[in-house]
Amino acid sequence: MTASTPGRPAAAAARPAAATTSGPLPGPAERLWVPPAGRPPIAVALDAPDGATALQWARAVAPHAAVLKVGLELFLRAGAAVVTALRDEGLLAPGGRPAVGVPSNPTFSLTDGDREGGVAPELFLDLKLHDIPATVAGGMRSLAVLGPRFVTVHAAGGAAMVRAAVDAAPEVHVTAVTVLTSLDDRALAATGLSGPPSDAVRRLAVLAVEAGARAIVCSPKEVSLVRAELGETVTLITPGVRPEGAERADQARVATPERALLDGSDLLVIGRPITSAVDPAVAAATLATRVTPLR
Secondary structure, X not given: OOOOOOOOOHHHHOOOOOOOOOOOOOOOOOOOOOOOOOOOOEEEEOOOOOHHHHHHHHXXXXXXXXXXXXXXXXXXXXXXXXXXXXXXXXXXXXXXXOOOOOXXXXXXXXXXXHOOOOOOOEEEEEEXXXXXXXXXXXXXXXXXXXOOOEEEEEHHXXXXXXXXXHHHOOOOEEEEEOOOOOOOHHHHHHOOOOOOHHHHHHHHHHHHHHOOOOEEEOOOOOHHHHHHHHOOOOEEEEOOEOOOOOOOOOOOOOEOHHHHHHOOOOEEEEOHHHHOOOOHHHHHHHHHHHHHHHO
C-alpha cells in the first residue's frame, strides 16, 4: 500500500490520479470517506416494505456493514421514524439534530461516525432527489436533521441543482447518481441519450463533482473509468454488485464485489443477495470476510 492512499490494495493505490491531459478535477478538500474502523466497505440496502422488516434485517446485518441504506420505498412508508428506531436500537451511528415532532437521540457531529471502536454503521438516505434547485435545497434541509452521511440526488438534475443540495446541507455528503444500474445501452438510448452508458456516466460524474458533490454513484462497469477521471478525492459508491452466481434481477450492469473494489469502488451497495438469504446475518458476514482484506 502507498502512504498516500491508506487502506487501498496496492493495485488500486497505484492507479494514476487521472487519465485526462488536464489532470484530475479538483474535488472536496477533505480526505476520502473510509468505513468506520474494523467495518467492511458494504452498505446493506434495507429495501424493506415496512419498518418492522427493516429493523429485523438491520439487527442481523449491522455488525457486518459500514453503512445501512434506507431507500425510497421504506422512507415513503415509514418516514423519519425508521431512522429514529434504528438509532434507538444502536443500529446506526449517532448524528444530526432532533427533527420537529420526531423523538431522537442527543445531538452528535457527523464526525462521530469516524471514531474508532465499536461504532455503528452510518446512514445512507438513497432518495435520489431530482427537482428544481429550490425544491431540492428544501428537501436536503429537511433530511439533514436525520444525520445521514450520504444523500443521493440525480446528477441529471444539472449543476445548479447539485450545488443547491450541497449548499443547503454542507455537513452531508451529497451523492450524485449518474446512470441507473438497471439501464443498458438500448434502454439509455430510448431516453434520448446517445452513446454507451459509460459516456453518460463520465459526463454526469464530472458535472456533479464540479458542482460540489462529494460522492458519485455508478455501476461497477464504470467505476475504473470514473476513478481515473476524478482521481482519489471523490467517494465512489457502486450498486449493481452481485456475488458470483447470484441472480442479477433487474440489474443490467453488474460485477462481483471483489472486482468492484479492485477497480476503485469505496463502498459496495448490496441488498437482495443479503436480505433475501435464508440467514441474512450469515450472508452479510460471509461477504464482509471476502471484501475486508481488499481495503
